Amino acid sequence: MAETPVLQVERLTMRYGEGCPHCKDHLEKNRCTVCGTVWAANDISLEVYPGEVLGIVGESGSGKSTLMQSLYFDLIPTEGKAYLQNYGEGKKNIWDASPLEKRKIRNNIMGMVYQNPVRGLRMDYSAASNIAEKIIAAGSRNAGQMTARAEELLEAVEILTSRMKEAPKNFSGGMQQRVQISKALANNPSLLLLDEVTTGLDLSVQARVLDLIRKIKAKYGISILLVSHDLAVIRMLADRTIVMLDGKIIESGLTDQILEDPQHAYTQQLVHSLL
Ligand SMILES: Nc1ncnc2c1ncn2[C@@H]1O[C@H](COP(=O)(O)OP(=O)(O)OP(=O)(O)O)[C@@H](O)[C@H]1O
Numbered sequence: 001m002a003e004t005p006v007l008q009v010e011r012l013t014m015r016y017g018e019g020c021p022h023c024k025d026h027l028e029k030n031r032c033t034v035c036g037t038v039w040a041a042n043d044i045s046l047e048v049y050p051g052e053v054l055g056i057v058g059e060s061g062s063g064k065s066t067l068m069q070s071l072y073f074d075l076i077p078t079e080g081k082a083y084l085q086n087y088g089e090g091k092k093n094i095w096d097a098s099p100l101e102k103r104k105i106r107n108n109i110m111g112m113v114y115q116n117p118v119r120g121l122r123m124d125y126s127a128a129s130n131i132a133e134k135i136i137a138a139g140s141r142n143a144g145q146m147t148a149r150a151e152e153l154l155e156a157v158e159i160l161t162s163r164m165k166e167a168p169k170n171f172s173g174g175m176q177q178r179v180q181i182s183k184a185l186a187n188n189p190s191l192l193l194l195d196e197v198t199t200g201l202d203l204s205v206q207a208r209v210l211d212l213i214r215k216i217k218a219k220y221g222i223s224i225l226l227v228s229h230d231l232a233v234i235r236m237l238a239d240r241t242i243v244m245l246d247g248k249i250i251e252s253g254l255t256d257q258i259l260e261d262p263q264h265a266y267t268q269q270l271v272h273s274l275l
Helices: 064-071 099-109 127-137 143-156 173-184 203-220 231-237 255-260 265-274
Strands: 007-016 038-048 053-057 079-084 110-113 191-195 223-228 240-245 248-254
Touching: 007 064, 038 064, 038 223, 038 248, 053 064, 053 231, 064 079, 064 191, 064 223, 099 110, 099 127, 110 173, 127 143, 127 173, 143 173, 143 203, 173 203, 203 223, 203 231, 223 231, 231 255, 231 265, 240 255, 240 265, 248 255, 248 265, 255 265
Parallel strands: 053 223, 053 240, 110 191, 191 223
Antiparallel strands: 007 038, 007 079, 240 248
């Protein structure tokens, strides 16, 4: 029997504008030259399987954030369906969920790490309180358990527990990202969404965060959807890779395969720029 995906996305489409009968044949990049509609994500289907890292790579404007934000309900797509193994037995479209169910999905099933830590953290709360907030949102009230969990998670992301009472605003960019990752893991989600998590960090700090993500994957066996414009990041972490351009998927396969034998001219250019 085929393995059940942790996440399945079917034909996700996000358009800005009404669309017109010419959109299909008159797209300049992702914009219809007749009616001006922007197709930010255009018919995106994908699956993430248990324990795998699926990488999404593409240039700025290719639709990566649109995909991630739709999955985390920051945006509601114009069309498409998505199913989570741990929601409605994998049979209910998450975009039809009630606001309460969406909150539960965000708190219990998915963890999100944003490029900008300000979006994922409360900078004035302590690192431990950031984690506790997430645990409380999932319904727990046991202070002792929360502290123990915060300690465990901060250790897992290599932040000294002696600093757990400090606010992330006092931390470096790399540390803030690591606190964000620990917060996203607070309720043992089955899927971690990582949106350009190392973009903007110094190279050595980037390497440490990437190494940490690898360790987290090994330790928790969590599935990860990882978005980056940087193929080097994808190469380091992703088992499979999807390449996006102008809102569409242009190529997908095992990461090694894509690196060794890219088919699409855009992917070839990306791979050559790595060499
Ligand atoms: N509110 C909006 N109205 C019109 N077009 C939009 C809107 N939001 C996004 N877009 C367009 O949708 C397309 C996809 O954007 P998206 O942010 O998903 O790309 P991206 O690959 O994540 O790029 P980046 O890495 O720069 O964020 C872009 O062409 C963008 O200009």
